[in-house]
């Protein structure tokens with residue numbers, strides 16, 4: 001029986017392309033979680049808002065109904081802007097509500113899913129977790145400032161991934177937990193900010209999805225606790 005990979009945020013541009021690539025390769029059973037209804041044939045889908053802690057019991061019991069072993073998770077959910085959240089250019093624009101919404105989407109949706117899958121992990125069985133984060137969340141790498149809510153929430157996600165890598169590494173041995181910066185990719189998230197960029201500096205979701213799967217597939221326990229750039233380089237936290 002095939003093992004399964006769970007993709008969260010499966011209706012986003014990168015998430016959807018990752019799912020399509022997994023289905024095209026055919027090596028794994030695909031499980032998808034999204035706030036929207038099922039959007040792939042050939043996948044098992046759960047509609048859930050992972051930023052809401054009340055989604056946890058439904059995710060757990062859905063996973064318990066799967067016959068396949070879970071090989072890993074690729075978490076693609078994230079928020080930069082919506083009708084209420086706009087990336088800040090100055091301190092005066094920073095609002096508690098925007099920061100809370102970014103923390104909810106960019107951190108809590110990852111935390112809740114980790115809490116929901118933890119009971120599927122077995123001591124000494126391999127398991128991979130890859131969260132799509134952003135270079136902009138690296139504190140060392142911050143030279144431009146701005147985008148307070150997004151930067152702060154991605155920095156918090158990065159710390160969550162580092163912490164999780166330590167705890168799961170201690171408890172389960174063969175687990176690898178990492179984060180990845182996908183590079184600027186055509187999507188609703190990047191679209192308002194890339195209008196004047198040269199086209200060759202923006203990646204298609206399909207290219208990014210292949211890089212995400214390459215990163216996921218090559219994760220070993222010794223890589224746990226790392227933030228990867230899309231080209232495989234390690235980014236300082």
Ligand SMILES: NC(=O)c1ccc[n+]([C@@H]2O[C@H](COP(=O)([O-])OP(=O)(O)OC[C@H]3O[C@@H](n4cnc5c(N)ncnc54)[C@H](OP(=O)(O)O)[C@@H]3O)[C@@H](O)[C@H]2O)c1
Nearest residue numbers: 009010011012013014034035077078105184185187189190
């Ligand atoms: N595109 C880029 O240039 C770029 C660059 C650096 C990092 N990233 C990161 O890559 C990831 C994917 O981004 P994308 O470009 O594919 O963006 P996207 O098309 O906007 O997809 C983001 C997905 O995140 C989920 N999401 C958004 N708000 C949420 C909320 N409040 N609660 C729970 N889930 C929420 C949604 O998934 P569902 O609709 O399936 O629920 C949404 O479709 C994000 O983490 C982003 O920060 C992207």
